[in-house]
Amino acid sequence: MKWGEAALILSGAIVGWYATRRARIDLGAPKKGPSSDYLAGLNYLVNEQPDRAVEAFLRAVAVEPDTVETQFALGALFRRRGEVDRAIRVHQNLVERPDLAPAFREQATYALAQDYLKSGLYDRAEKLLGDLSKAGAYRLPALKDLVLIYELEREWARAIEMHEELARSGKPDQAIALAHYRCELADAARRAKDFEAAKAQIKLARSGPRQFPRAALVRADVALDQGEAELALTLLRRVPVESPQLASEVLPRLVRALMLQGREAALPEVLAEFAGDGTEVADAIAHAAILAGSTDSPALLNVLRGYYTRQPAVAELVNALSPDRTPDDVAVRALALALRRQSQQVARYRCGDCGFASSAFFWQCPGCKSWDTLKPLGPGEQGGALAPPRA
Numbered sequence: 223m224k225w226g227e228a229a230l231i232l233s234g235a236i237v238g239w240y241a242t243r244r245a246r247i248d249l250g251a252p253k254k255g256p257s258s259d260y261l262a263g264l265n266y267l268v269n270e271q272p273d274r275a276v277e278a279f280l281r282a283v284a285v286e287p288d289t290v291e292t293q294f295a296l297g298a299l300f301r302r303r304g305e306v307d308r309a310i311r312v313h314q315n316l317v318e319r320p321d322l323a324p325a326f327r328e329q330a331t332y333a334l335a336q337d338y339l340k341s342g343l344y345d346r347a348e349k350l351l352g353d354l355s356k357a358g359a360y361r362l363p364a365l366k367d368l369v370l371i372y373e374l375e376r377e378w379a380r381a382i383e384m385h386e387e388l389a390r391s392g393k394p395d396q397a398i399a400l401a402h403y404r405c406e407l408a409d410a411a412r413r414a415k416d417f418e419a420a421k422a423q424i425k426l427a428r429s430g431p432r433q434f435p436r437a438a439l440v441r442a443d444v445a446l447d448q449g450e451a452e453l454a455l456t457l458l459r460r461v462p463v464e465s466p467q468l469a470s471e472v473l474p475r476l477v478r479a480l481m482l483q484g485r486e487a488a489l490p491e492v493l494a495e496f497a498g499d500g501t502e503v504a505d506a507i508a509h510a511a512i513l514a515g516s517t518d519s520p521a522l523l524n525v526l527r528g529y530y531t532r533q534p535a536v537a538e539l540v541n542a543l544s545p546d547r548t549p550d551d552v553a554v555r556a557l558a559l560a561l562r563r564q565s566q567q568v569a570r571y572r573c574g575d576c577g578f579a580s581s582a583f584f585w586q587c588p589g590c591k592s593w594d595t596l597k598p599l600g601p602g603e604q605g606g607a608l609a610p611p612r613a
């Protein structure tokens with residue numbers, strides 16, 4: 223157990239004890255200190271001995287089964303140790319106690335919801351958190367947990383409602399998350415062929431954060447579905463300029479647009495044209511083109527040459543193979559193929575926040591649930607095993 227976790231349980235246990243004492247004083251019950259086993263449990267927690275802390279708390283409960291604070295400390299410890307079934311039993315017993323003060327019932331209900339969340343019983347957690355989110359001391363944490371559940375269940379409209387509730391309670395607006403929910407809703411509407419609803423959601427997404435490239439991508443999808451290739455190309459043109467890391471997301475849409483116009487063979491030329499907006503964009507386009515295997519045009523081969531010189535891991539290879547440092551077309555193609563094969567064995571993206579690595583792109587990191595944190599890995603950055611995406 224980490225010190226932070228122990229401190230959290232400890233502070234909860236101490237608050238619990240004071241609250242119990244307060245309640246006893248209010249009821250006119252005789253004042254009474256915590257039992258020696260309870261104090262021993264706290265001591266073990268301070269000394270990071272969670273196993274012995276559990277034993278001491280269990281002894282305290284055996285002697286005094288009514289002590290609420292010990293139950294809370296035990297329940298929290300069980301959950302932290304991954305013994306969620308035991309935590310659920312402890313908190314359920316507390317919730318069902320008829321004599322429990324309302325503040326404790328709320329605390330126990332929230333603790334039980336946390337147990338359900340941890341064990342993946344989202345429907346049960348949702349029900350308890352729904353009640354807690356209406357009023358009381360746990361309103362805000364319950365709303366935040368509900369956001370998490372609705373994101374996991376891809377219930378975007380409900381997630382938006384929770385954010386609106388949080389905003390009404392003075393919490394800062396999560397503009398980026400909200401814009402992503404709108405894009406998810408737009409994409410669902412598009413797939414259902416309700417293009418007007420999709421456009422309405424995209425408009426809302428665009429009204430949020432100042433720059434939000436995903437809205438342009440989803441709008442391009444709608445345009446492509448409606449056969450408007452020219453509009454799609456205009457939208458796609460801007461994306462790598464504003465967000466070079468999304469070049470790989472632009473590429474398949476570009477292919478679709480060119481197919482609609484009957485000129486899919488022009489892809490490398492169009493990519494080379496896109497790459498004209500500075501080295502960062504050019505490198506992102508080159509990287510995406512290599513991964514997609516669309517490199518066959520003189521203009522694009524030149525883009526790749528420039529890319530190779532700017533990637534330390536690749537530049538070294540090029541220098542070793544061609545002494546004049548300008549590889550011919552055959553070498554450029556061969557290197558692109560080798561890089562493509564290599565990228566298929568390793569992670570292509572990594573989350574800048576938590577380090578989650580993946581071969582697929584996600585708008586929301588499956589590891590830490592942050593939005594827009596997955597970035598493509600260039601050659602030489604792709605070391606490390608693939609982390610399987612969580613369900």
Ligand SMILES: [Zn+2]
Nearest residue numbers: 573576587590
């Ligand atoms: Zn992450």
